[in-house]
Amino acid sequence: MTESDRALVDRFADALAAERGAARNTLLAYRSDLAAAAEVVGDLGLAGAAELGRLAPAWAELSPATLARRSAALRRFYGFLADEGLRSDDPSAALPRPRTVRPLPRVLEPDEVDAMFREAEDRAASGEPLRLRNLALLELLYGSGLRATELVSLPARALARPEPFLILSGKGGKERLVPISDRARVAVARWRETLPKGAVWLFPGGKAHVSRVRLFQLVRAMAAEAGIAPERISPHVLRHAFATHLLANGADLRVLQALLGHADIATTQIYTHVDSKRLVELVNRVHPLAGGALAKASTSA
Template sequence: MRAEDRALVDRFADALAAEQGAARNTLLAYRSDLASAADVMGVLGDARAEEIGKLAGAWAELSPATLARRSAALRRFYGFLVDEGLRRDDPSGSLPRPRTVRPLPRILEPSEVDAMFAEAEARAASGEPLRLRNLALLELLYGSGLRATELVSLPFRALARPEPFLILAGKGGKERLVPISDRARTAVARWRETMPKSGTWLFPGGKAHISRVRLFQLVRAMAAEAGIAPERVSPHVLRHAFATHLLANGADLRVLQALLGHADIATTQIYTHVDASRLVELVNRVHPLARR
């Protein structure tokens, strides 16, 4: 990347961090996408339409999601340059615009989740520390809808207080309330009793906390023990189950958005596919015309 382009990217990243509180990983992703575009075009800040047109061919083999993300990064970058008076025109109209279809989340039936809990509880009854840990992990994934990173990085004293919730810093450092059930609190307390009292992490592993990859492996192993195909289950699938089962049992979409930590309710609305019949019944029951 040319030195002048690198300077523009630095200004852009500084603005995102200062004005919008963009997280470090977000800034790194923007820098990576902009560097990829510069490698293709040869220029970045003062690129013209014909140079931007090179991206369509060079990025033809990218997945629609990756192409959409890179194009979005460039649109935001050029919008910043125009707003700052660093260029007069916005060339982003020449960017490739893939049509992306948001995939429906994989879900588990309540009976399958019940089977996982029954097996995990039976194995934890032995008092074996790692079995107590696995049950605590499962309770927090399904009972609270935690993201994998949020779960593995919980500090040792998490859930030590009696409040029925945690305050977590999720994506972008945004705080949200996470519900903690009595079941989860009990499971965590039983697991903590087996650990040294001077620990740093609630779920230690090696020199730090267990990794997201290790959590993924543990969840799949628990699924297999319950007779469920492991490839159908992951920490994120259990988060999806938390959301879909709440919605199916009458949870408000805005409440669900807050519990999941979604910035945009459009992200939460994907869960409405799981129980269309309930939504139709709701309209038939509460719409004014239904009472005529």
């Protein structure tokens, strides 16, 4: 990458960090994708449609997801240059646009979640600290839809106050309100009683907090104990279950978006596939034309 390109990429990254609160890993990913493009087209700042047209054959062996990500990084980069007056044109129309299909989330049935909770509660009844910890983890994963990183990095003081919610700083530093159920609060309180004084993390492990990898292992172990195939379960699958089951019971998509911390409602809309039958029934039941409801309303008026 040329020195001039490096300067442009630095300005682009600074803008993403300042205006959109992009996380460090996100910025590193953008830099990596732009560097990969520079290897093919040469000078990114001066590249036109002809140069960008070389990317499609050069990246033909990439997975659709990787190709889509790299193209998106370049589109945003050139959009930034145009907005800042650093280019008079935007050549990104020449970028490859792979067709990608967002994979549907793996889904747990409510009775499977119930089985995991029954087993975790039975084992926690012994009062064994690690069993109390596991139940608290499960309550927060499924009961609040926390991301794995958000969960394992909770400070020891989390949920120590009576408010029925947490204020979390999620992806990109964006804050959101996360409701905490009474049963989750009870489970966390029982676990907190076992923590040593001066504990920094709610779920300590080693020299810091429990790692995401360890959380993954714990969740799979709890699934196996409940008779569920471990390969079907992960912390993220429980987050999907939280969203899926809320939607199935009438939650609004916008509310769900806020609870999950999604920046874009399109990300949340993927959950509508899991309960299409309920959505059809909802339309048939409450639409003005359903069952002559419109005519009845006119008559009563």
